[in-house]
Amino acid sequence: MRARLLALCALLPAAEAPAAAEGPAPAGVAPQVGPPYVALGFENASPVWADSREDGVTRIHLLYDHERGSANRAAGHLHFRLEAAPGSRHTLEFVNLDNVWNGRPGxxxxEFRTLVVSQDGxxxxxxxxxxxxxxxxxxTVQMPGPQLYVARVEPYRxxxxxxxxxxxxxxxxxxxxxxGRTVEGRELELVRIGSERAPFRVFLRARAHPWETGGNWVLEGLFDRLLAGDDTARRLLSRYCVYALPLANKDGVARGLTRFNLxxxxxxxxxxxxxxxxxxxxxAALEAWLAAQLQAGRRPHLAIDFHNDGGGQLHLSRPEVAERDGYLARMERLEALLRARTWFTEGSTKAAFRNPGSFGDGWLERFGVDAVVHELNVNWIAGLDEPPSARRWREYGAALAEVLDAFFGPVPAP
Ligand SMILES: [Zn+2]
Structure with missing residues (x-):
């Protein structure tokens, strides 16, 4: 029973856990026995280092990724394992959160409103x-056993x-x-679900930014739905074909980095x-693939690049192209379908938004593809009033299967 109580305790929100400095530990709770060891020798661990302050707080120092030839830098991936006496309590403080994004410090x-912990990873x-x-x-965490993994979001390795x-x-x-291959020579796998002869095509990408695993769980949910083998799955696959690049920044994922490639x-x-x-x-590999698709008459009817942030919006960038009004009308329809058939409530970036060179902007401007960056809220799922999780993102992916069907609508006459 005691072990079970301790396990539950470790999962309590920090604000609800008992305060650390209130005299001797209550009977049955092991006292804190020095700082925890921070272990990083496993797949996708984030490059951090730790020290302990005099007041007993363990500082976790994140290391920034840097953009080439720019002031931009990013730290935010967390994935490490604490090792300490079962029952001991530890307060962690995360240091180096001063990112620079699009040239602006912030x-x-x-965006650290929710983190995740696990005994077994x-x-x-x-x-x-x-x-x-x-x-x-x-x-603040209490060790449910000898080790406790801590991560920013549920890892996808x-x-x-x-x-x-x-x-x-x-x-x-x-x-x-x-x-193609990454900077370090890892293979870049492009997945196809369904037939190339289906009337509609969608392209999906995840992990351009290595810490942002939400898109991977969405893809898994979508793939499982389409491969379920039931009548609905067969109907959906007669309507559209999915192409996906699930780990765009594979080197960054391997090294536990936050944003940039190597x-x-x-x-x-x-x-x-x-x-x-x-x-x-x-x-370059993705662009060559897209060029070949266009050459073969297989332009994607929609392209979605999945990300995580604290806002969770559809990022509608607005390049100066002739078909912009049609694009915005179709994205408005996509948003309405997501609101109607999933827990999505975050909406879209408003009229003045432009992010030149981002995926949605560039694919629309250069290739005439209806493309959009879809952020997934990493703080909270407002539509469910609960923290984000792999389970909920998988459900989102499953629901996306029907959203895509409705979005594409009737097959145009030949
Ligand atoms: Zn991102």
């Missing part, structure tokens, strides 16, 4: 850290992708193609010009 602390529970000031975030690809390769309805390029920028095959081979 702390990422407000597989089953995760949400915890609510405390925002101490604009760039200080604190989390290269090994998770490998499991997915093995499943897809075994399915007659799916195909996996290597379209040559300091942001894979959600510079789509307003041809990708540099030396500096951004990941985008």
């Amino acid at each position: 702390s990422v602390a407000r 597989r089953e995760w529970s949400p915890v609510r850290p405390e925002l101490l000031s604009t760039n200080r975030v604190r989390l 290269l090994s998770d992708l490998d499991r997915l690809l093995a499943r897809l390769r075994a399915s007659p309805l799916a195909a996996v193609e290597t379209i 040559r300091g390029k942001d894979l959600n920028r510079n789509w307003d010009r041809p990708a540099d095959p030396e500096l951004a081979p990941e985008n």
Whole structure:
């Protein structure tokens, strides 16, 4: 019973846990026995280091990724394992949250409203850290056993992708193609679900920014729905074909990085010009694939690039193109369908928004593809009034299967 109580205790939001400095520990609760060891020797661990302050707080120092030739920098991926005496309590403070984004300084602390913890690195529970000031975030945990994983969001690792690809390769309805290699030579796999002869096509990308795993869970939910083998799945696959690049920044995922590729390029920028095959081979490979699709008469009818942030909106950028009004009308319809058929409530960026070179902007401007960046809210799912989780993002992906069907509408007459 005691072990069970301790396990539950570790999962309490920090604000609801008993205060740390209130005299001797109550009977039956082990006292704190020095700072925890912060272990990083496992897949997708984030590059952090730790020290302990005199007041017993363990500071977790994140390390920034830097953009090549720019002031932009980002830290925000968290994935480490605490090792300490079962029952001991530890207060962690995260340091180096002063990111620079699009040339503007801004702390990422407000996007740390929910973190996740796990005893085994597989089953995760949400915890609510405390925002101490604009760039200080604190989390108190009680060790349910000798180790406790802490992460920003539920991790999705290269090994998770490998499991997915093995499943897809075994399915007659799916195909996996290597379209190029990352800076470090990792294969970039492009997945197809359904027939190339289907009347509609959608392209989906996840993990341009390596910490943002939400899109992977959405893709898994969508793929599972389409491969369920029931009448609905057969109907959906007669209507559209899904193409997806599930781990766009594979090197960053392997190394537990936050935003840029290994040559300091942001894979959600510079789509307003041809990708540099030396500096951004990941985008150059995707661009070559897209060019071949266009050449073959297979222009995607929709392209969605999944991300995570604290806002969770559809980012509708507005390049100066002739078909802009039609694009915006179709994106308005997409938003309405998401609101009607999923828990999405966050809405879209408003009329003045433009983010040149981002995925949605560049694909519309250069390739005439209806493309959009879809942020997934990492703080809270307002439509469900609960913290985000892999389970909820999978459900979102499953519901997206029907949203896409409705979005494409009737097959045009030949
Ligand atoms: Zn992102």
